[in-house]
Amino acid sequence: MSESRPVLAVSDLCVSYGKVEALHHVSIRIRPGEIVTVIGPNGAGKTTMLGAIMGLLPRSRGEVVFMGEDQPAAEVEEMVARGVNLVPEKRELFGEMSVEDNLLLGAFMRRRQGFGDERETMAMVYETFPRLKEGYAFGR
Ligand SMILES: Nc1ncnc2c1ncn2[C@@H]1O[C@H](COP(=O)(O)OP(=O)(O)OP(=O)(O)O)[C@@H](O)[C@H]1O
Ligand SMILES: [Mg+2]
Known part of the structure; x- marks a missing residue:
């Protein structure tokens, strides 16, 4: 290695x-x-x-x-x-937006890069972090 x-x-x-x-x-x-x-x-x-x-x-x-x-x-x-990302130590997410909309921002970037559409990316995120799916309405 x-x-x-x-x-x-x-x-x-x-x-x-x-x-x-x-x-x-x-x-x-x-x-x-x-x-x-x-x-x-x-x-x-x-x-x-x-x-x-x-x-x-x-x-x-x-x-x-x-x-x-x-x-x-x-x-x-x-x-x-x-593909380099920084997770901020402070609350530097878009606080006025929902968790879902914050996640969708990342999903759009992945679509642009050819890693599947928003629906596929969101499904992957929710499979990895099921808790985030609570209250999730995207695609229903
Ligand atoms: N915007 C700024 N303007 C001027 N000096 C700064 C600024 N941000 C940080 N510094 C100075 O740069 C040095 C490094 O700070 P930095 O925030 O990178 O440390 P850190 O290791 O992340 O600390 P912490 O463990 O508190 O997060 C410190 O002396 C700090 O006072
Ligand atoms: Mg620091």
């Missing part, structure tokens, strides 16, 4: 807020099937690192390679379209 090509390779990543550098020279390799956890005290830079990988924050230095493709200045929308 350690010989396989990384799914995600981050090299020498630095991020600054204004003139203050908050993330210093971070490198990380994630190979197929691996679950990697980054731990550190408050303010260590975990959220900053994830934000910069996703394209939510600009990098001042460093390289992000996803599935062998360099992402020199990827926007968050492009990263999501490529």
Whole structure:
């Protein structure tokens, strides 16, 4: 497994807020099937690192390679379209929309990528997380 090509390779990543550098020279390799956890005290830079990988924050230095493709200045929308997702630590879902509508947003993206229509994706989600189906009316 350690010989396989990384799914995600981050090299020498630095991020600054204004003139203050908050993330210093971070490198990380994630190979197929691996679950990697980054731990550190408050303010260590975990959220900053994830934000910069996703394209939510600009990098001042460093390289992000996803599935062998360099992402020199990827926007968050492009990263999501490529299959990189960030689950926000705060309540950053669309709170004024229903759970179903939040899920449908993801389903539309999958349809665009050719992974089946909304109905198929929603069926898969509800099979994996049956609790979400409570109160679900889509397609009835
Ligand atoms: N928007 C911002 N503007 C300026 N400095 C910021 C901003 N966001 C974070 N920082 C600073 O960057 C550093 C890294 O913060 P970050 O939020 O990435 O840490 P974290 O490891 O996610 O912390 P926590 O465990 O509290 O979530 C901290 O010194 C923080 O004060
Ligand atoms: Mg954080």
